Amino acid sequence: MRNQINPRCIIGLVLVALLTLPSCKMGRKSPGDTAQKEVKLDKEKVAKDVREFVYPLPTSFEVTKMLNRIGAAYILSLSNPTTNVEKYLTEKAKALNLGVYSSDLSYASTYNQKQTTIDYMNVSKTLIDALNISAAIDPDLIEKVEAIEDNKEEMITLITNTFYDTYEHLNRNGRSAVSMLVIAGSWVEGLYVVTHITEDTYNDKEMVKIVMEQKSSLNKLVELMNVASDDPAIAETLALLKPVRDIYNSIENGAITEAQVNAITAEIAKVRAAIIE
Template sequence: MRILQKRTLVLMFLSVAMVFPACQSGKKKDKGGKEEPTATKPRIEKEELEKDVKEFVYPLPTSFEVTEMLNRIGAAYILTLSNSTENVDKYLTEKKQALNLGVYGADLSYASTYNQKQQTMDFMEVSKKLIDALNISGALPADIVDQIEQNEDNKDQLVRIITNTFYDTYEYLNANGRGAVSMLVLAGSWVEALYITTNISENTYQNKEMVKIVMKQKASLNKLLELMNIHKDDPNVQEVIQQLSPLAKVYNMVEENAISEDQMDIIIEETRKVRSSFVE
């Protein structure tokens, strides 16, 4: 995405949602006619804008970033953790299609990170089917499948293509007034990435690196819920917010660099429950 497009999106969302307090300052006249700061009128500084662009246009860690961490610590690829591609035809509502576009996006990133060529293509195919069902095919380059096939032996380039496609889909949804759908896609991707993370080992709590990965998702969950609250009037978004709330409650009880085994067990179970409701 071009920098100008990113800045336009940030400015648009900042003016509507005021989600970056650090960028929010303005002026109003006091009784003496002088202007004083107020929190109701946004004033965007160039430095703050540049700092926020990346995390706002795609405010959560990508599913690739999570699975790359798993790859780095030596966690094996387990195909059965991903949502079966055979399930795609049973997703008939916009909500299910959007959630599982996110789920399959995470599964696709998971497969590509581990250089699973056939699985990568399979997840790309079902993702494309959901994109068509949601009528957002304009977000994808016409030659996306050809790009993937031509680079199937180039892991770095393959991951770059897939990640850019996911970014572009998110941007397209927002640019076309379908922000609620984009929130469902993000929720599906976030839940699936955490589900993979918490189920890739039989004893997650005993793996220090895995624990670090799980704990890092606290901030991204809070950011996700913050953004979803912008679209809370949408019943589908509101339902997902409610599903994620118990998980957020546990996460927000976790102190920095400290998590109990009981808390980890609850996070694993709550993630399983939410994920199950998404893919059923």
């Protein structure tokens, strides 16, 4: 890893982390197996999973435009304080909060908060080093992500191809659960910020649309995490996400009520509090 991390590198890490999710399904042992079998990866399946999970999440450019249109100010208190990093002692806590901090980093970067961005870069690097996952990251990933970050099709291709470079390393070292926790933490923090950036989320159509679109992303995340639900950290995180998923799955016909938005807002705050405490 480099001494300083560009915000897009952390975003790239989260995207790469996503790609270990299908790897759990392809590389898990069956009862009685003494060694993990060689599994041929299905590139089209990987690309499909990336497309279904990463998008319709908006690109950073789309988020910036939206925030500018609605006049939403940067609120530092929404982010997880960097001083909290000292509290995260378990692998589960470190991985979840690496995801949280990656979203906070992206949030600060979107608003061009230079010192805050540096602070979140540093704390993210601390967790990356603590989790010993630096070796799984392509050293040229920063430049690659920056070059095409707002081109969805090219980004899908980049993420899919990058997966083949990270798959062997992470699975050889039994790190699939770590990557799931990183992406789960990032998803939770992203939704937390969206639902708390304004006091009246329901009356902002663009915010409501983003909130609604997280239903498919959450269900995809849960579906993939269920494959490794025998891992205690994964099982605990799935239990934490269940109340939010239950609310989302009560939404019908693409229409969300004010009560449902408020319920999601309150529940995601509880989940997030449990992760960062």
